[in-house]
Amino acid sequence: MDFHRIKVYVNGKAYEREVESRRTLADFLRMDLSLTGTHLGCEHGVCGACTVLLNGSSARACLTLAVQADQCEITTIEGLAHADGTLSVLQQAFQECHGLQCGFCTPGMLTTLTELLNENLSPTESQVREAITGNLCRCTGYQAIVEAALLAAQKLRDQRV
Amino acid sequence: MKPAPFIYHRPQQLSEALDLVAQLDNYKIIAGGQSLMPMMNFRFVMPDHVIDLNQVTELNHISKENQQLHIGSMTRQQAIYSSALVQEHIPLVSQAYSFVSHRQIRNRGTFGGSLCHLDPSSEQPCFTAALDGVIEVASQSGKREIPIAHWTAMYMTPDLAPNEIMLGAKLSIWPKTHGWSFMEYSRRHGDYAIVGVAVLVNLSVASTIERISIALCGIDAAPVRLLNTESALINQAADESAIRMALGDIEKLPNIMEDALNTSDYRRHLAKTLTRRALLEAFERAKKRIS
Numbered sequence: 359m360d361f362h363r364i365k366v367y368v369n370g371k372a373y374e375r376e377v378e379s380r381r382t383l384a385d386f387l388r389m390d391l392s393l394t395g396t397h398l399g400c401e402h403g404v405c406g407a408c409t410v411l412l413n414g415s416s417a418r419a420c421l422t423l424a425v426q427a428d429q430c431e432i433t434t435i436e437g438l439a440h441a442d443g444t445l446s447v448l449q450q451a452f453q454e455c456h457g458l459q460c461g462f463c464t465p466g467m468l469t470t471l472t473e474l475l476n477e478n479l480s481p482t483e484s485q486v487r488e489a490i491t492g493n494l495c496r497c498t499g500y501q502a503i504v505e506a507a508l509l510a511a512q513k514l515r516d517q518r519v
Numbered sequence: 520m521k522p523a524p525f526i527y528h529r530p531q532q533l534s535e536a537l538d539l540v541a542q543l544d545n546y547k548i549i550a551g552g553q554s555l556m557p558m559m560n561f562r563f564v565m566p567d568h569v570i571d572l573n574q575v576t577e578l579n580h581i582s583k584e585n586q587q588l589h590i591g592s593m594t595r596q597q598a599i600y601s602s603a604l605v606q607e608h609i610p611l612v613s614q615a616y617s618f619v620s621h622r623q624i625r626n627r628g629t630f631g632g633s634l635c636h637l638d639p640s641s642e643q644p645c646f647t648a649a650l651d652g653v654i655e656v657a658s659q660s661g662k663r664e665i666p667i668a669h670w671t672a673m674y675m676t677p678d679l680a681p682n683e684i685m686l687g688a689k690l691s692i693w694p695k696t697h698g699w700s701f702m703e704y705s706r707r708h709g710d711y712a713i714v715g716v717a718v719l720v721n722l723s724v725a726s727t728i729e730r731i732s733i734a735l736c737g738i739d740a741a742p743v744r745l746l747n748t749e750s751a752l753i754n755q756a757a758d759e760s761a762i763r764m765a766l767g768d769i770e771k772l773p774n775i776m777e778d779a780l781n782t783s784d785y786r787r788h789l790a791k792t793l794t795r796r797a798l799l800e801a802f803e804r805a806k807k808r809i810s
Contacts (some may be wrong), residue, residue, distance in 0.1 A: 360526045379527035379569070382560075401520040402557035406623060415597075415626040421556040422627065423549075425527055426571060470623065491709045492621025 364428040368393065369437030377424045383417075384408040386424035387434060395435035395465050399494070406493035409466035410434050416473045435465035438472060447517070448472060448510040457506035459497035466493045471507050479515050483508065522559035528570045533577055533684070536570060537659050541682045543568045548684065550593060550632030553624045578631070578686060583608060591687040592631020596643075597622065599630060608692045609650065611699035611717060615642045618701070621709045631685045637675050637740075639776065640711040644670070645736035646701065648744050649717035650690040658683045671741035693730075697721050698805025700797040703736075704789050712737050713781050714789040718801040720757065722809050726802075728752045728761060733798075735790055738775050745769070757802040765798060766791045 360379040365372060368391060375390050384401075387393045387410070399405035401420045408419040411433035438446045445453065448471055458464045467490060474481060474489040481489070486507045487500070495503060528543075530536040540546065546568035549555055558564040572578060578593035581602050588609055590599060599605055600616035619625060619642050633643040634654065644667070647654075652667040656679060665678060667688075672678040679685065693699075703715030714737035721730040731752050733745040748768040755761045769790045775783035 359524060362527065378524070380522040380524055380559075382521070382556075385521070402560050403553060403624065406621070409623050412626075416623040417627050418553070418623050420560065421552055421624075423527070423552070423556075423569075423571075425529075426549075426552075426573060473622070488708070489622060491707070492623050 362425045362428070364425055366424075366427050366429070367431045369433060379423065379425050381424040382420050383410070383412075383422040383424045383427050383432075384419035386427075387419060387432070390424075393434050393436050397462055397465050399462065404494070405463070406466040406470065406490075407463050409469045409493065411469055411473060414473070414476070416470050433469065433472075435468055438468055446472075447513050448475060448507070451506040451510035451513065452503070455502050455506035455509055457498065457503045463493055463495040463497075467495070467503055471510070474507070475511055475514060479511055479518070481507070481511055520560040520562075522556075523562055523565040525566050525569045528568060529574055530570065530572070531574050533575055533657070533686075536572060536575055536684055537657060537682075539568075539570050540684060541659050543570070546570055548572060548635075550635070551595070551624075551628035552632075553620070553628040554632065554636045554638070572684075580687075581605060583692070584689075586692045587689045588612075588692055589687055589689050590630050592629060592634070592685045594630050594687075595626060596620070596628045596630060596633070597625035600625060609690060609699075611649065611701055611719060612646055612690070614699065615646045615701040615715075615717065618642055618703050618705070618709075618712065618715070624709075631687065634670070634688065635677050635679065635685055637671060637677050638711060639674070639740050640713065640715070640737045642701070642703065642712060642715055642717075642736065645715055645734050645742045646717045647688055647690065648742035649719055649732045649734035651732070652688045652690050654688045655686040656683045657686050662686070667742070668744070674740040693719055694721060696805065696808045698801040698803065698808065700800035700804070702793040702797040702800070704793060714738065714786050714793060716790065716793045716797045718794070718797040720798075720801045720805050722757050722802070722805040724809055726757050726806060726809075728755050728757050733765065733794065735769075735794070737786060738772065738790060740776070743772070757805070761802075762795055762798050765794055769794060 397407040399407040403421045547566035578591045580591040606613045698720045703712035717734045719732040735743045777783040
């Protein structure tokens with residue numbers, strides 16, 4: 359078997375682990391680091407539930423090898439809330455707008471929309487919808503998720519003033 | 520679903536990567552991994568060795584040289600999509616990338632990975648064909664250039680020897696006044712096209728066609744250039760009769776591929792509908808830019 363020693367920075371914390379080369383980043387986060395907030399739906403890049411931020415850019419954790427994330431900064435759902443447990447503006451907006459029902463797609467929705475709001479604080483509804491085309495939700499019909507993203511954008515704009 | 524075991528290699532330099540592909544058997548190169556990883560997770564592909572090019576930074580670039588845009592094979596799709604240089608010189612490519620998959624995939628997926636994976640429905644070989652792209656590959660014994668017309672060896676297989684690696688492609692830049700359009704139809708936004716079409720056109724001030732390029736994907740294993748149509752359209756007026764001529768040629772295309780979901784008749788219908796829309800948009804843009 360082929361093992362490699364990697365060092366990753368997950369939600370600001372450094373981890374060093376020995377990983378088999380075939381270990382996906384998603385399995386590494388869930389099984390080796392016990393960060394089970396990253397969900398695995400389809401494991402072939404269709405559902406978007408496993409989306410994490412890899413050096414700030416959204417990526418499918420099931421389509422990335424853990425060994426490829428060596429020396430990278432990773433943000434998972436566990437890293438979005440503040441250190442004291444208060445929710446991020448986007449998470450708070452999801453709660454207020456009922457942007458989740460079963461919650462399975464939510465980690466991927468939040469990481470994906472975090473990237474969008476990092477780049478664009480005034481997204482249109484169609485830009486929000488385009489951003490989450492790679493994230494499947496079978497409960498909400500997306501409406502409440504889109505509303506939550508737009509509300510979060512509004513709140514973030516207000517904070518800036 | 521986990522990949523079968525393999526040995527992972529992470530070359531830092533191109534020369535190191537070329538040594539590896541010359542020595543190893545049953546290897547796969549991982550670029551963005553957005554097609555290879557699903558196939559490995561499903562165990563459709565079980566390589567003994569995986570060679571990761573993500574550290575070979577010399578393959579990640581977009582630059583303009585003379586009248587060509589050079590795109591390195593490891594350039595991320597999102598980087599090309601958001602490139603001001605690409606938008607300025609080859610807006611066709613920017614428009615095509617608006618149809619390519621989702622942000623999370625484009626952040627990882629690469630131009631070279633797509634050209635080597637060579638899905639017949641992919642937008643990227645299609646616009647490369649419309650732009651008379653030339654693909655540059657290297658082995659330990661040197662470099663060679665392959666025009667896009669000769670790139671497809673067979674279904675999803677580029678004409679790339681086992682000891683070769685794709686370095687990038689050169690895409691021709693059209694005059695400032697050209698018109699362009701990329702259109703496609705897919706069942707959901709971000710899916711591979713069922714059929715897609717790329718059009719580039721140069722018009723005279725009198726709105727006659729001076730030069731035109733039409734390429735289709737989702738028709739055959741290789742992107743289809745309508746070369747006969749293109750030469751017949753030279754000096755014709757950019758109007759309804761030109762569009763009818765192009766659609767007549769699509770009607771006569773032999774052997775359009777089909778699968779369980781999309782018949783060849785349906786693909787032909789889409790090719791005609793999309794080509795009409797793309798020609799209209801490209802003509803309109805060219806007229807605006809020349810006036």
